[in-house]
Amino acid sequence: MSGRAQRARHRARWAWAVSTVVLVLTAAACGTTSGSNSVAAQARSGDRKGYVSGDGSVERIDPANRGTPLTVAGPTVDSRIWSLQDHPGQVVVLNVWGSWCPPCITETPELDKAYRNLTSRFKDVSFIGLDTKESPESALAFIRANRVPYLSLAYDGGERMLSLNGKAPATPTTLILDRQHRIAARVLGPLTASTLEGLVEDVRAA
Known part of the structure; x- marks a missing residue:
C-alpha cells in the first residue's frame, strides 16, 4: 500500500474516532444535564410537570x-x-x-x-x-x-x-x-x- 493510501486510511479512522466521541459526549449531556427537564431532575422531584398526580x-x-x-x-x-x-x-x-x-x-x-x-x-x-x-x-x-x-x-x-x-x-x-x-x-x-x-x-x- 502506498504512503498516500495509508495516510488517507489513517485520516478516515481518526475522523470516525472523533465523531464517535462527540456522539457519546452529546448523549451523556442529554441524559445528565442539570436543567429542570432532565431525567435526573424529574426523578428527584418525583414528577415531570411540576405536580404530583395519582393513578385514579x-x-x-x-x-x-x-x-x-x-x-x-x-x-x-x-x-x-x-x-x-x-x-x-x-x-x-x-x-x-x-x-x-x-x-x-x-x-x-x-x-x-x-x-x-x-x-x-x-x-x-x-x-x-x-x-x-x-x-x-x-x-x-x-x-x-x-x-x-x-x-x-x-x-x-x-x-x-x-x-x-x-x-x-x-x-x-x-x-x-x-x-x-x-x-x-x-x-x-x-x-x-x-x-x-x-x-x-x-x-x-x-
Missing part, C-alpha cells in the same frame, strides 16, 4: 374510621362566599384541581357529566372545587371557557388544603364527604363520571 386509585373509608367533619369555607374564584356549613345533611363532592394540571383538564368533562347526572337525580348532593397554586383570574378563565357548572374556592396559599387533613396529596384529588362532612371516599388522580357517581350513591345509601 379509589379509597372507601368505613364510617367508623372517617374521623372528624371538615370545616372548609372561603371566597370563590368569582368572589362569592362558600361554606360547608351552608350544606347541612348533604353529600359533598370536593375536587382539588388547577388549570395548569393536565389530568385536571382531562377529567373536567367527566366531573361535568357526573355533576349534571347526580344533581338532577338527588337534591342532597353538592359539588365544590378547590383551586390550587394559581390566581383566581386564571382559574375563573378556565371555568368560564369550559363551562364548569359549580363553584370553586380560590387558592389561599395552601391554608384550605391543610384543612383536608392531608387527604389530597395529588392533583387532582376528589373527596366525597358524607352527610356529616367527613371524608367517606377518595380518588387520587383523574376519574370517570361512572366512578364518581357510584361512590356518591354508595355514600348516600350508607
